[in-house]
Amino acid sequence: GTETQPETYLLERSRVTRQAEGERNYHIFYQLLAGASAAERQRWRLLPAASAPYVSGCVSVPTLDDAAGYAEFCEALGTFDAKAEEREALFLCLSALLHLGDVDFSEASSPVRGGGPQVEPVDPARLQVAAEL
Numbered sequence: 001g002t003e004t005q006p007e008t009y010l011l012e013r014s015r016v017t018r019q020a021e022g023e024r025n026y027h028i029f030y031q032l033l034a035g036a037s038a039a040e041r042q043r044w045r046l047l048p049a050a051s052a053p054y055v056s057g058c059v060s061v062p063t064l065d066d067a068a069g070y071a072e073f074c075e076a077l078g079t080f081d082a083k084a085e086e087r088e089a090l091f092l093c094l095s096a097l098l099h100l101g102d103v104d105f106s107e108a109s110s111p112v113r114g115g116g117p118q119v120e121p122v123d124p125a126r127l128q129v130a131a132e133l
Helices: 027-035 038-043 066-079 084-100 124-132
Strands: 105-109 117-121
Touching (some): 027 066, 066 084, 084 124, 117 124
Antiparallel strands (some): 105 117
């Protein structure tokens, strides 16, 4: 018979925002960008991988088929009986994370008591896209 073995992965939060030279971010980001249908790309407002700061450093690897990885991931979700709403919520969250990579902040003075430093988005529209997802 077929035997399955669990795999353990270390999911480092810092890896989302920066990677070492030649290293990729989480595979699911590349798989999503390569394998999502046109309708999904529109619904999740996905941009090409080369335009997404969190994945633009090392977009493709010759030995990996990211589109096939996306199809395999979606199939695996079915194995776990993930409902359509749960799948959609997952991909919306992943898309929002990718969009957050487009948000830059600058320091500004606070208009409230004391006028201390605060940060604000350079382009609020980019932050709005992530928030809407």
